[in-house]
Amino acid sequence: EDQVTQSPEALRLQEGESSSLNCSYTVSGLRGLFWYRQDPGKGPEFLFTLYSAGEEKEKERLKATLTKKESFLHITAPKPEDSATYLCAVRGSWGKLQFGAGTQVVVTP
Amino acid sequence: DAGITQSPRHKVTETGTPVTLRCHQTENHRYMYWYRQDPGHGLRLIHYSYGVKDTDKGEVSDGYSVSRSKTEDFLLTLESATSSQTSVYFCAIRQGASQPQHFGDGTRLSIL
Numbered sequence: 001e002d003q004v005t006q007s008p009e010a011l012r013l014q015e016g017e018s019s020s021l022n023c024s025y026t027v028s029g030l031r032g033l034f035w036y037r038q039d040p041g042k043g044p045e046f047l048f049t050l051y052s053a054g055e056e057k058e059k060e061r062l063k064a065t066l067t068k069k070e071s072f073l074h075i076t077a078p079k080p081e082d083s084a085t086y087l088c089a090v091r092g093s094w095g096k097l098q099f100g101a102g103t104q105v106v107v108t109p
Numbered sequence: 110d111a112g113i114t115q116s117p118r119h120k121v122t123e124t125g126t127p128v129t130l131r132c133h134q135t136e137n138h139r140y141m142y143w144y145r146q147d148p149g150h151g152l153r154l155i156h157y158s159y160g161v162k163d164t165d166k167g168e169v170s171d172g173y174s175v176s177r178s179k180t181e182d183f184l185l186t187l188e189s190a191t192s193s194q195t196s197v198y199f200c201a202i203r204q205g206a207s208q209p210q211h212f213g214d215g216t217r218l219s220i221l
Contacts, residue, residue, distance in 0.1 A: 004151075034209055043113075043199050043212030044152070087151070096167065097210060099151040 002027045002092045006100035013078050013107045021073040021086055021103045029093030033071050035064050036087040038102070044087055078107045112136045113213035115200050121219045128187040130216050132200030134180075140203040141183040142210060143167075143175060145196040152199065158183055190220045 005024045013019055025033065032051055036044035048057040050066040057064045061082060063074040073086055083106050089099040112135035122128055132141060143155040144167075154167030156175040164175050172194060174186045187194055197217050201210040 032207070032209075036212075041214070043201075043214045046209045046211060049209055089152075095206075096154055096157070097152075099153075101149055101151040 002090055002094075002098040004088055004090055004098050004100035006086075006088050006103050008103060009101070010104045011106070013075070013105065015079055015107055015109050016077050018074070018076045018078070020075070021088075021105070023071040023073070023088030023100055024069060025071070025088075025090045025098075026069075027090045027092040027098070031091040031093065031095070033066055034089045034091070034097065035062075035071070035073055036089070038085045038087055047086075075105070078105075080107050080109055083107045113200060113202055113211065115198075115213040115216050117216060118214070119217045121221065122190055123221055124191060125189050128190050128218065128220075130185045130198055130200075130218070132183045132185070132213060134183075134202050136202060136204070137180060138202040138204045139180075140210075141177065142201040142203070143173075143183065143185045144199045144201065145169065145194075146199060146215070147196050155185065155198075192220050194218065195220045 003026045007022045032049050035047040038044045048064045053068045055066050061076045065072050085102045085104045087102045089097040114133045116131045142157040144152040146152050153169045158164045158177045176184045197215045199215045200213045203210045
């Protein structure tokens with residue numbers, strides 16, 4: 001059974017204080033690891049897809065990396081507008097997405 | 110925006126009543142999904158569709174049914190709502206096998 005565990009559950013950062021979010025997974029036949037951002041009252045917004053160990057993707061202050069057992073979402077010099085819940089999901093050989101419970105990030109000025 | 114509209118956005122109803130939620134897309138994508146999101150559980154798949162009249166169950170399908178008579182519409186029905194079905198429901202669409210899913214803004218459903 002595919003499983004995804006995200007840590008920490010919550011993260012409070014000062015503006016400019018870089019940090020990383022962790023997504024550990026077990027999956028049969030990885031067909032993609034996905035990162036989403038979710039704002040309160042909104043649906044998840046797609047950020048990145050990673051397919052193989054060693055792959056990296058960047059967008060503004062966010063950088064996602066992938067190993068065979070986990071993925072990291074690095075937030076560099078965050079701003080208050082980076083406050084959101086970040087979701088990780090994996091797609092295995094059966095084709096459906098398995099989501100983690102998310103990490104809630106709050107960035108204070 | 111991914112061209113997904115969910116309706117209604119909010120609904121309060123009573124135990125035992127039928128409820129239908131609608132997901133409408135303007136992208137002509139083949140795949141459509143219904144999830145529920147509850148604190149501590151993340152997003153869990155209820156049902157999905159891979160074409161008109163082609164649907165299948167997800168991990169939490171008990172008490173739910175779906176229909177897809179047109180490419181653009183995917184309906185989720187609770188035949189007899191229970192309090193345990195109080196949740197936020199999200200619809201998602203996907204274009205192809207290697208593409209990510211894109212989500213609507215959800216329906217907040219409260220069953221009293």
